Amino acid sequence: MSVIDSKVANIHELALEHSAQGERYESRSVRIGSLLGAKDLGYSYDVVPPGKRSCPFHSHRGEEEMFFIVRGRGSLRYGNETRAIRAGDVICCPTGGPETAHQIVNDSDEELAYLSVSTMMPVEVCEYPDSGKIGAYAGELRHMTRPGDAVDYWVGEA
Template identity: 80%
Template structure:
């Protein structure tokens, strides 16, 4: 990979890492921001094979995301809606709850490649409407639980 002053890289020259989970999730991707030393934004390049998705349907309470479709076509799930997406599309995913949940699905017969950019927050809460999970992330904390496992603020605090 060619890197100029550690701040410029070409996606065509990057080594992509393969990820696969079950029959649904698969991608080849690279965390570009980490490689180039980005501080406040995270950015990645993902190539999703036909019939796959790179991540679960989710929303963010702290981080805003943007996707730019580099090549191919597919479907965007966004809240309760779906729409076709294609090369050149820019997708905005602001913070919010299930109404801003999003997922890119490659339902075409060719690779779908996109760049994602997100704000980097020290702490984040994500919701996963398809599986009724909530994830809390920050530092070394990575905790997922079910929405129905609601505890009162005072549970086990008062003897």
């Protein structure tokens, strides 16, 4: 069965893309939702090697996320807490500020694989507490800044 011809995909048959950034970030992943024609939800499958994470610690102001741990174990950073996670766990990450910031870390000696599901909003703002950045995303617009770099609303206006 071809992914293009169906609304069903098997995670074991998907072509995963490798990505890495620095010493801490690495994963093999695929965005499944767009392959299947999803409209309002985005879903991805990520496989993270030991000692790595797939993305920075962040929170969402517009999109809610859910993660399902398919195999392996690791840690969930959530707000000010860190807790152990393992295969079978379902994780809820609602919208909010730094108190809902989250990151899945593979601190084990085996691969960690998970599905993520998120609401797909046309506009999103993410905060990155570890680096003090704010990201604004809307269609092709992707802008990363820091709160101290802000300019007044009227600057440059005649």
